[in-house]
Amino acid sequence: MDGKTEAGRIAFLLSQVGAHVASQYVERIGALGLKPTEARVLREIAAADGLSQQALGERLAVYPSRLVGLIDALEKLGLVERRDRPGDRRSYALCLTDAGWKRLEGIEHSVNEQANELCRDLDPSQRVILNELLDRIARGAGLSPGIHPEFRKSVDGS
Amino acid sequence: MDGKTEAGRIAFLLSQVGAHVASQYVERIGALGLKPTEARVLREIAAADGLSQQALGERLAVYPSRLVGLIDALEKLGLVERRDRPGDRRSYALCLTDAGWKRLEGIEHSVNEQANELCRDLDPSQRVILNELLDRIARGAGLSPGIHPEFRKSVDGS
DNA sequence: TATTGTTATACTCTATAACTATA
DNA sequence: TATAGTTATAGAGTATAACAATA
Numbered sequence: 001m002d003g004k005t006e007a008g009r010i011a012f013l014l015s016q017v018g019a020h021v022a023s024q025y026v027e028r029i030g031a032l033g034l035k036p037t038e039a040r041v042l043r044e045i046a047a048a049d050g051l052s053q054q055a056l057g058e059r060l061a062v063y064p065s066r067l068v069g070l071i072d073a074l075e076k077l078g079l080v081e082r083r084d085r086p087g088d089r090r091s092y093a094l095c096l097t098d099a100g101w102k103r104l105e106g107i108e109h110s111v112n113e114q115a116n117e118l119c120r121d122l123d124p125s126q127r128v129i130l131n132e133l134l135d136r137i138a139r140g141a142g143l144s145p146g147i148h149p150e151f152r153k154s155v156d157g158s
Numbered sequence: 159m160d161g162k163t164e165a166g167r168i169a170f171l172l173s174q175v176g177a178h179v180a181s182q183y184v185e186r187i188g189a190l191g192l193k194p195t196e197a198r199v200l201r202e203i204a205a206a207d208g209l210s211q212q213a214l215g216e217r218l219a220v221y222p223s224r225l226v227g228l229i230d231a232l233e234k235l236g237l238v239e240r241r242d243r244p245g246d247r248r249s250y251a252l253c254l255t256d257a258g259w260k261r262l263e264g265i266e267h268s269v270n271e272q273a274n275e276l277c278r279d280l281d282p283s284q285r286v287i288l289n290e291l292l293d294r295i296a297r298g299a300g301l302s303p304g305i306h307p308e309f310r311k312s313v314d315g316s
Numbered sequence: 317t318a319t320t321g322t323t324a325t326a327c328t329c330t331a332t333a334a335c336t337a338t339a
Numbered sequence: 340t341a342t343a344g345t346t347a348t349a350g351a352g353t354a355t356a357a358c359a360a361t362a
Binding site: 089090 | 329330331332333337338339
């Protein structure tokens with residue numbers, strides 16, 4: 001749908017550009033040898049190094065059983081370690097390895113690059129304005145700053 | 159990632175708001191008794207009433223085998239018909255029923271409503287500016303006006 | 317022989333329940 | 340008995356190949 005009203009055009013563009021940003025992100029993550037979910041786990045461990053799989057599951061709103069294979073894969077890639085915990089032999093402390101921290105840096109670098117490419121046609125003052133308007137929409141929609149509502153379902157074109 | 163640079167913040171907001179628009183869309187479509195894929199098929203048939211499943215598959219970039227169940231479901235809902243084609247007994251002509259056209263109207267109405275809610279905090283001049291800036295980004299990213307790059311894969315938070 | 321729609325198969329991603337080993 | 344992690348199972352959603360009817 002083209003969206004005849006101004007609001008309609010804006011909603012379409014937001015969805016169109018948002019989808020494009022997301023798919024570019026998937027490509028970039030893939031180029032770094034990871035799936036988006038793995039990148040997300042990496043980031044979450046970095047934010048709370050040493051946490052348990054249970055705790056990680058809660059943070060990601062994901063079933064613990066799902067983390068098993070996920071952590072297995074990241075461990076096989078040498079990016080994450082399951083360290084024994086002194087007091088409790090049931091749970092592990094999840095930590096990034098040096099390679100894990102490096103990979104995470106790579107992700108951040110690539111994401112920055114993507115952002116710069118995306119905005120390359122906007123001059124500084126336009127960027128400020130766009131930021132402001134998007135922020136207003138995000139706040140109006142009840143979105144919390146810095147918290148991303150994961151794409152959990154795939155969506156066909158609007 | 160918070161995105162320290164202005165470009166980073168914009169990219170994050172675009173992805174965040176885009177995801178939100180998409181998930182609201184899924185909800186609205188669901189409230190109308192459809193899955194996003196089904197809504198997409200409905201829209202595509204409306205745009206080229208009477209086309210074959212092969213042709214539809216090409217337009218949607220989807221394997222013909224996948225359409226079988228999809229059309230089955232829409233036929234069971236009474237929204238689409240497989241009409242016999244006079245000249246060729248191999249292929250069907252896909253048409254929307256009256257109920258199908260009505261449902262499509264409902265979708266468009268709901269999408270308009272969503273767009274208005276999304277922009278409710280922006281006055282007319284702000285809408286014009288936002289539209290312009292988004293359009294500039296979309297064009298710079300090589301996105302064609304009115305063509306939505308389907309979300310084919312689910313993406314975890316950036 | 318080529319084309320249309322269909323069935324069958326497999327692979328990924330995810331939700332859920334049952335199990336084990338510690339505590 | 341409760342908790343952490345694991346295994347097993349099932350259900351979507353989708354890609355691919357083989358097949359039957361028609362051209």
